Amino acid sequence: MSLPQSVDILIVGAGPTGLCLALALHKHNCTNVLIVDGVVQGENTSRAVAVHAATIEAFDTIGCAEAILQAARKISATAMRSKRGRIETATFGPLAKHTKFPFMIAIPQHVTEQILGKAVQDRNIRVLRPHRVSRVQPNAENPSLSDVIFEDGQVVRARVVVGADGSHSMVRESAKIGWADPDGEHTDEKDNKLMQMIIADVTLENAPNWPLDNISLAVSTDNIVLLVALPGQPYPHIPADQLVYRIATGIPASWGPPPHAPDTEYLQKILDAWGPNVVLGPGSPRVVVKQTAWSSRFRTRSSIADTFFARLPTGTGPDGAPLREGGPIVLIGDAAHIHPPMGGQGMNLGIRDSVKLGPALVEFLRTAPAGPLETRAQQELVDAPLRQWAEERRGRALTVIRFVKQLGKTMTLPNERRWLLGVVPFNPAWLRDTFLGFMCRFTWWRAQAAWRISGLGNP
Numbered sequence: 001m002s003l004p005q006s007v008d009i010l011i012v013g014a015g016p017t018g019l020c021l022a023l024a025l026h027k028h029n030c031t032n033v034l035i036v037d038g039v040v041q042g043e044n045t046s047r048a049v050a051v052h053a054a055t056i057e058a059f060d061t062i063g064c065a066e067a068i069l070q071a072a073r074k075i076s077a078t079a080m081r082s083k084r085g086r087i088e089t090a091t092f093g094p095l096a097k098h099t100k101f102p103f104m105i106a107i108p109q110h111v112t113e114q115i116l117g118k119a120v121q122d123r124n125i126r127v128l129r130p131h132r133v134s135r136v137q138p139n140a141e142n143p144s145l146s147d148v149i150f151e152d153g154q155v156v157r158a159r160v161v162v163g164a165d166g167s168h169s170m171v172r173e174s175a176k177i178g179w180a181d182p183d184g185e186h187t188d189e190k191d192n193k194l195m196q197m198i199i200a201d202v203t204l205e206n207a208p209n210w211p212l213d214n215i216s217l218a219v220s221t222d223n224i225v226l227l228v229a230l231p232g233q234p235y236p237h238i239p240a241d242q243l244v245y246r247i248a249t250g251i252p253a254s255w256g257p258p259p260h261a262p263d264t265e266y267l268q269k270i271l272d273a274w275g276p277n278v279v280l281g282p283g284s285p286r287v288v289v290k291q292t293a294w295s296s297r298f299r300t301r302s303s304i305a306d307t308f309f310a311r312l313p314t315g316t317g318p319d320g321a322p323l324r325e326g327g328p329i330v331l332i333g334d335a336a337h338i339h340p341p342m343g344g345q346g347m348n349l350g351i352r353d354s355v356k357l358g359p360a361l362v363e364f365l366r367t368a369p370a371g372p373l374e375t376r377a378q379q380e381l382v383d384a385p386l387r388q389w390a391e392e393r394r395g396r397a398l399t400v401i402r403f404v405k406q407l408g409k410t411m412t413l414p415n416e417r418r419w420l421l422g423v424v425p426f427n428p429a430w431l432r433d434t435f436l437g438f439m440c441r442f443t444w445w446r447a448q449a450a451w452r453i454s455g456l457g458n459p
Contacts, residue, residue, distance in 0.1 A: 006157040008032040013164030017333030017350040019116040023062040024358025038132035048109040050344030054455030056101040058355040072105035073231035094447035136174035138326035146327030169335035178306035194250040200295035206285040225275035300340035309390035337397040360389040
């Protein structure tokens, strides 16, 4: 299908963040919007499964919360399970004093995308696939506009280009926006047990008798396996009477790189090495992977864009820095920030980026002139709503990245004897479990953990 010659806002990427932005813009009567994506619908991989209270509130503002809740499983608590027993680490019920959604929900990302896609379709928002962006450059006649050039040679002129095109964002690359770990960290793979990970949706025989409204973390000597029951029938080829479970875990360097799509045999080795089969008591039946509905691998890292808003470079100044007088570029979701999956924050943060960006874009379109900007002062005035949004959202992202890093370090403390000052023996993992075992007896402690995970304090 041919692309239009021009639009007000071109969103590159039809994942949850791009779809949510289009819905937020539609809510504010901004309809000259086009979403493009480089892959055919249904070919995007599914990683995220957790949706938090602050994100459900964001869905509520764009009219999608009810449909998503109907397709989801409500999660009341998270729990660590080891040979020492169960420790409930977060309890979501106390969040009722802060939100009408005092819970987490489990819903596969591809189901979330289906619901958002239907909402976009119902509102007649255009989504065109497959169209892959080759580069973005200033328009020759009016540099304050952008020409988005596609691999098939088509060109779309846009007043604003939004990069929702993932961690390898072509939009970000075209704008020459830096991309790095905010703390300058380069973790040694041998020291990071969660550097390479696998995720899979499977059916189980002899599934552990753990509450279905919990997210469970099976903690063994040197790894952690996440297990959560998915709602409904997320895969049509799996019978409706069979529960599908999401499992996720790190793969140690000693195992080598995991396969691109781990099969049932590989996943069974994981459950036998670190999962429920390790933490369940003696005499418990072996948990067996019956069928793999979907699986994938990925490497974890943290990176953030130097800015979430910039204008395209139009040249180079005397100091060698880019002169940014081209069209506005905005980054959301994984194009703006990525981090390891602990706490299930990535997609949630991106969706909230999008919903909060809607009003800022509408204000920009209202004040930006149709022709070229005449002075730097005029540009700064016009750009103010987007710059303010970008500064706020980047601060939110930095908070999440540092929270996730700390959570990862806590979860992967070594279960081995070490020495303090060379004379006092201690076991870091035992100290963690003992401390948590005591503190998690208190509802206020578990409620505080739920608050941090929920995003309500960092919406």
